[in-house]
Amino acid sequence: MGKREEANQLADKIFQLFADKPYVDEMVVTIFDTFVRDKEGDSQPFLRLANSCQDHTTEIIQKLRRLGLDVEHVQLQAFYPKQTIIAVSVNELNKFGCPHCGYRSGAMPVSGGGSGVWQCGECGKTCCVLAEGVVKSTIGFNGEYPELQSHPRRGTPAHGRPDNKPDSGGEFFRSRGIGLDDCSCFVCGTKGHPMLHNIAAFVQCKEAGERVVTMIGQGAVLDYREYEPDRVQVKVGACDAHYANLEELDRLVSSGTISTNVVKMARDFSLTPSK
Incomplete structure:
Protein backbone atom coordinates (compact mmCIF):
# COMPACT_ATOMS: atom_id res chain seq x y z
CA MET A 1 0.00 0.00 0.00
CA GLY A 2 1.37 3.44 -0.93
CA LYS A 3 1.85 6.16 1.65
CA ARG A 4 -0.84 8.39 0.11
CA GLU A 5 -3.40 5.55 0.14
CA GLU A 6 -2.44 4.74 3.73
CA ALA A 7 -2.96 8.39 4.69
CA ASN A 8 -6.36 8.53 2.99
CA GLN A 9 -7.48 5.40 4.86
CA LEU A 10 -6.29 6.94 8.12
CA ALA A 11 -8.31 10.09 7.41
CA ASP A 12 -11.41 7.94 6.82
CA LYS A 13 -10.83 6.16 10.14
CA ILE A 14 -10.55 9.49 11.94
CA PHE A 15 -13.89 10.71 10.61
CA GLN A 16 -15.51 7.36 11.42
CA LEU A 17 -14.13 7.60 14.96
CA PHE A 18 -15.85 10.95 15.51
CA ALA A 19 -18.99 10.28 13.45
CA ASP A 20 -21.25 10.51 16.51
CA LYS A 21 -19.77 13.77 17.78
CA PRO A 22 -21.56 17.10 17.12
CA TYR A 23 -18.28 18.82 16.23
CA VAL A 24 -17.28 16.37 13.47
CA ASP A 25 -18.48 18.78 10.76
CA GLU A 26 -15.90 21.31 11.94
CA MET A 27 -13.01 18.84 11.71
CA VAL A 28 -10.49 19.02 8.86
CA VAL A 29 -7.82 16.42 8.13
CA THR A 30 -4.99 17.64 5.89
CA ILE A 31 -2.46 15.21 4.45
CA PHE A 32 1.16 16.31 3.90
CA ASP A 33 3.72 14.39 1.88
CA THR A 34 6.28 14.27 4.68
CA PHE A 35 7.69 11.43 6.76
CA VAL A 36 8.20 11.10 10.50
CA ARG A 37 10.68 8.42 11.52
CA ASP A 38 11.53 6.96 14.91
CA LYS A 39 15.08 6.53 16.24
CA GLU A 40 15.35 3.22 14.38
CA GLY A 41 14.66 4.98 11.10
CA ASP A 42 11.23 3.44 10.58
CA SER A 43 8.34 5.52 9.30
CA GLN A 44 5.68 6.12 11.97
CA PRO A 45 2.07 7.33 11.85
CA PHE A 46 1.99 10.93 13.01
CA LEU A 47 -0.81 13.45 13.44
CA ARG A 48 -0.61 17.10 14.45
CA LEU A 49 -3.71 18.68 15.98
CA ALA A 50 -3.89 22.48 15.57
CA ASN A 51 -6.68 24.56 17.03
CA SER A 52 -7.43 28.13 18.09
CA CYS A 53 -10.07 27.24 20.68
CA GLN A 54 -11.36 23.70 21.06
CA ASP A 55 -13.50 22.65 24.01
CA HIS A 56 -13.00 18.98 23.19
CA THR A 57 -9.21 18.89 22.78
CA THR A 58 -8.55 16.28 25.52
CA GLU A 59 -11.34 14.03 24.26
CA ILE A 60 -10.06 14.29 20.67
CA ILE A 61 -6.48 13.42 21.61
CA GLN A 62 -7.57 10.41 23.68
CA LYS A 63 -9.72 9.03 20.88
CA LEU A 64 -7.00 9.56 18.26
CA ARG A 65 -4.48 7.62 20.32
CA ARG A 66 -6.76 4.58 20.02
CA LEU A 67 -5.62 4.47 16.37
CA GLY A 68 -2.01 4.09 17.47
CA LEU A 69 -1.12 7.65 16.53
CA ASP A 70 1.57 9.81 18.04
CA VAL A 71 -0.42 13.01 18.57
CA GLU A 72 1.23 16.41 18.94
CA HIS A 73 -1.08 19.20 20.12
CA VAL A 74 -0.21 22.64 18.78
CA GLN A 75 -2.16 25.63 20.08
CA LEU A 76 -2.84 27.90 17.12
CA GLN A 77 -1.03 31.22 17.27
CA ALA A 78 -1.43 34.24 15.03
CA PHE A 79 2.00 35.49 13.92
CA TYR A 80 2.19 39.09 12.69
CA PRO A 81 4.84 41.78 12.38
CA LYS A 82 5.86 43.05 15.79
CA GLN A 83 3.34 45.65 16.95
CA THR A 84 1.33 46.31 20.07
CA ILE A 85 -1.87 44.35 19.56
CA ILE A 86 -4.96 46.25 20.66
CA ALA A 87 -7.98 44.24 21.79
CA VAL A 88 -11.36 45.95 21.39
CA SER A 89 -14.94 44.75 21.59
CA VAL A 90 -16.77 43.89 18.38
CA ASN A 91 -19.35 46.54 19.26
CA GLU A 92 -16.72 49.29 19.42
CA LEU A 93 -15.03 48.03 16.26
CA ASN A 94 -18.33 48.42 14.42
CA LYS A 95 -18.82 51.94 15.81
CA PHE A 96 -15.31 53.36 15.59
CA GLY A 97 -13.56 51.15 13.03
CA CYS A 98 -9.89 50.23 12.99
CA PRO A 99 -8.17 51.22 16.28
CA HIS A 100 -5.29 52.63 14.23
CA CYS A 101 -7.01 54.59 11.44
CA GLY A 102 -10.79 54.37 11.89
CA TYR A 103 -11.52 52.51 8.64
CA ARG A 104 -14.69 50.41 8.97
CA SER A 105 -13.92 47.43 6.71
CA GLY A 106 -11.44 44.61 7.04
CA ALA A 107 -10.94 40.85 7.07
CA MET A 108 -10.94 38.29 9.88
CA PRO A 109 -8.72 35.36 8.79
CA VAL A 110 -8.67 33.68 12.23
CA SER A 111 -11.39 33.44 14.88
CA GLY A 112 -12.46 31.18 17.71
CA GLY A 113 -13.56 31.18 21.32
CA GLY A 114 -15.05 34.67 21.16
CA SER A 115 -11.83 36.15 19.75
CA GLY A 116 -10.83 37.17 16.26
CA VAL A 117 -7.85 38.50 14.35
CA TRP A 118 -9.01 41.54 12.33
CA GLN A 119 -6.88 43.15 9.62
CA CYS A 120 -7.78 46.63 8.43
CA GLY A 121 -8.62 47.04 4.75
CA GLU A 122 -7.03 50.51 4.62
CA CYS A 123 -3.91 50.72 6.80
CA GLY A 124 -3.32 46.94 6.87
CA LYS A 125 -2.66 46.85 10.63
CA THR A 126 -3.99 44.10 12.86
CA CYS A 127 -6.07 44.18 16.01
CA CYS A 128 -7.85 41.66 18.20
CA VAL A 129 -11.66 41.69 18.31
CA LEU A 130 -13.46 40.25 21.33
CA ALA A 131 -17.09 39.19 21.54
CA GLU A 132 -19.25 40.91 24.13
CA GLY A 133 -18.41 39.57 27.59
CA VAL A 134 -14.92 38.31 26.59
CA VAL A 135 -12.13 40.22 28.35
CA LYS A 136 -9.02 38.36 27.16
CA SER A 137 -8.13 36.90 23.78
CA THR A 138 -8.07 33.13 23.40
CA ILE A 139 -5.78 33.58 20.38
CA GLY A 140 -2.11 34.28 20.92
CA PHE A 141 -0.25 37.03 19.05
CA ASN A 142 3.44 36.18 19.03
CA GLY A 143 2.92 34.49 22.40
CA GLU A 144 0.83 37.28 23.95
CA TYR A 145 -2.90 37.22 24.72
CA PRO A 146 -4.15 40.82 24.69
CA GLU A 147 -6.81 41.97 27.13
CA LEU A 148 -9.84 44.12 26.38
CA GLN A 149 -9.28 47.87 26.40
CA SER A 150 -11.22 50.97 25.43
CA HIS A 151 -11.16 51.79 21.72
CA PRO A 152 -8.40 54.40 21.13
CA ARG A 153 -10.70 56.29 18.75
CA ARG A 154 -13.81 56.15 20.93
CA GLY A 155 -16.14 59.01 20.00
CA THR A 156 -14.92 59.29 16.40
CA PRO A 157 -17.23 57.40 14.01
CA ALA A 158 -15.70 54.88 11.63
CA HIS A 159 -15.21 56.01 8.03
CA GLY A 160 -15.45 54.19 4.71
CA ARG A 161 -13.93 54.77 1.31
CA PRO A 162 -13.92 58.45 0.28
CA ASP A 163 -16.09 59.56 -2.64
CA ASN A 164 -13.13 60.33 -4.90
CA LYS A 165 -13.18 60.71 -8.68
CA PRO A 166 -10.37 60.18 -11.25
CA ASP A 167 -8.43 63.32 -12.18
CA SER A 168 -9.21 62.55 -15.83
CA GLY A 169 -12.97 62.59 -15.21
CA GLY A 170 -15.62 59.88 -15.09
Missing part, protein backbone atom coordinates in the same frame (compact mmCIF):
# COMPACT_ATOMS: atom_id res chain seq x y z
CA GLU A 171 -15.75 57.39 -12.22
CA PHE A 172 -13.54 54.63 -10.85
CA PHE A 173 -14.74 51.29 -12.27
CA ARG A 174 -12.61 48.20 -11.59
CA SER A 175 -13.99 45.33 -13.66
CA ARG A 176 -13.81 41.79 -12.30
CA GLY A 177 -14.24 40.35 -15.78
CA ILE A 178 -17.22 38.86 -17.58
CA GLY A 179 -19.50 36.35 -15.87
CA LEU A 180 -23.20 35.51 -15.62
CA ASP A 181 -25.93 37.09 -13.52
CA ASP A 182 -29.61 37.94 -13.40
CA CYS A 183 -29.64 41.22 -15.34
CA SER A 184 -30.75 42.98 -18.54
CA CYS A 185 -28.84 43.98 -21.67
CA PHE A 186 -27.23 47.43 -21.59
CA VAL A 187 -27.57 47.72 -25.39
CA CYS A 188 -31.12 46.58 -26.14
CA GLY A 189 -32.68 46.15 -22.71
CA THR A 190 -33.47 42.46 -23.27
CA LYS A 191 -34.26 40.47 -20.15
CA GLY A 192 -35.52 37.21 -21.54
CA HIS A 193 -33.30 34.72 -19.74
CA PRO A 194 -32.66 33.81 -16.10
CA MET A 195 -28.97 34.64 -16.56
CA LEU A 196 -27.19 36.97 -18.96
CA HIS A 197 -23.55 37.83 -19.53
CA ASN A 198 -22.44 40.60 -17.25
CA ILE A 199 -19.56 42.66 -15.90
CA ALA A 200 -19.31 43.13 -12.14
CA ALA A 201 -17.08 46.08 -11.27
CA PHE A 202 -16.05 47.64 -7.98
CA VAL A 203 -16.80 51.34 -7.61
CA GLN A 204 -15.48 53.83 -5.08
CA CYS A 205 -18.52 53.95 -2.80
CA LYS A 206 -22.31 53.72 -2.79
CA GLU A 207 -22.75 57.29 -4.01
CA ALA A 208 -20.29 56.73 -6.85
CA GLY A 209 -22.10 53.51 -7.77
CA GLU A 210 -25.39 55.35 -8.00
CA ARG A 211 -23.80 57.86 -10.38
CA VAL A 212 -22.38 55.06 -12.54
CA VAL A 213 -25.81 53.39 -12.75
CA THR A 214 -27.29 56.70 -13.89
CA MET A 215 -24.44 57.14 -16.40
CA ILE A 216 -24.98 53.72 -18.00
CA GLY A 217 -28.76 53.64 -17.74
CA GLN A 218 -30.45 50.46 -18.92
CA GLY A 219 -28.67 47.21 -18.10
CA ALA A 220 -26.86 48.59 -15.03
CA VAL A 221 -27.72 47.81 -11.39
CA LEU A 222 -26.12 48.70 -8.07
CA ASP A 223 -25.02 45.82 -5.81
CA TYR A 224 -24.74 47.30 -2.32
CA ARG A 225 -24.73 45.20 0.86
CA GLU A 226 -24.99 46.68 4.34
CA TYR A 227 -22.51 44.14 5.76
CA GLU A 228 -19.92 45.01 3.06
CA PRO A 229 -20.28 48.81 2.75
CA ASP A 230 -16.90 49.26 1.07
CA ARG A 231 -17.23 46.46 -1.50
CA VAL A 232 -19.80 48.19 -3.70
CA GLN A 233 -20.29 46.86 -7.23
CA VAL A 234 -22.13 47.91 -10.37
CA LYS A 235 -23.26 45.09 -12.66
CA VAL A 236 -23.80 45.57 -16.38
CA GLY A 237 -25.53 42.91 -18.48
CA ALA A 238 -25.64 41.92 -22.15
CA CYS A 239 -27.64 39.40 -24.17
CA ASP A 240 -26.01 36.89 -26.51
CA ALA A 241 -26.49 39.22 -29.49
CA HIS A 242 -24.57 41.99 -27.74
CA TYR A 243 -21.88 39.96 -26.01
CA ALA A 244 -19.26 41.64 -28.23
CA ASN A 245 -20.41 45.03 -26.89
CA LEU A 246 -19.88 43.82 -23.33
CA GLU A 247 -16.41 42.58 -24.25
CA GLU A 248 -15.67 45.99 -25.73
CA LEU A 249 -16.87 47.71 -22.56
CA ASP A 250 -14.64 45.43 -20.49
CA ARG A 251 -11.69 46.35 -22.72
CA LEU A 252 -12.41 50.08 -22.56
CA VAL A 253 -12.56 50.11 -18.74
CA SER A 254 -9.32 48.18 -18.30
CA SER A 255 -7.68 51.40 -17.06
CA GLY A 256 -10.01 51.30 -14.05
CA THR A 257 -12.31 54.16 -15.03
CA ILE A 258 -15.59 54.61 -16.90
CA SER A 259 -17.16 57.65 -18.55
CA THR A 260 -20.19 58.56 -20.64
CA ASN A 261 -18.04 58.43 -23.77
CA VAL A 262 -16.78 54.95 -22.92
CA VAL A 263 -20.35 53.68 -22.46
CA LYS A 264 -21.37 55.20 -25.81
CA MET A 265 -18.42 53.61 -27.64
CA ALA A 266 -19.25 50.21 -26.17
CA ARG A 267 -22.93 50.49 -27.11
CA ASP A 268 -22.11 51.60 -30.65
CA PHE A 269 -19.47 48.90 -31.15
CA SER A 270 -20.05 46.48 -34.02
CA LEU A 271 -18.05 43.51 -35.28
CA THR A 272 -19.34 44.31 -38.78
CA PRO A 273 -17.51 47.30 -40.30
CA SER A 274 -19.86 50.06 -41.43
CA LYS A 275 -19.97 50.64 -45.18
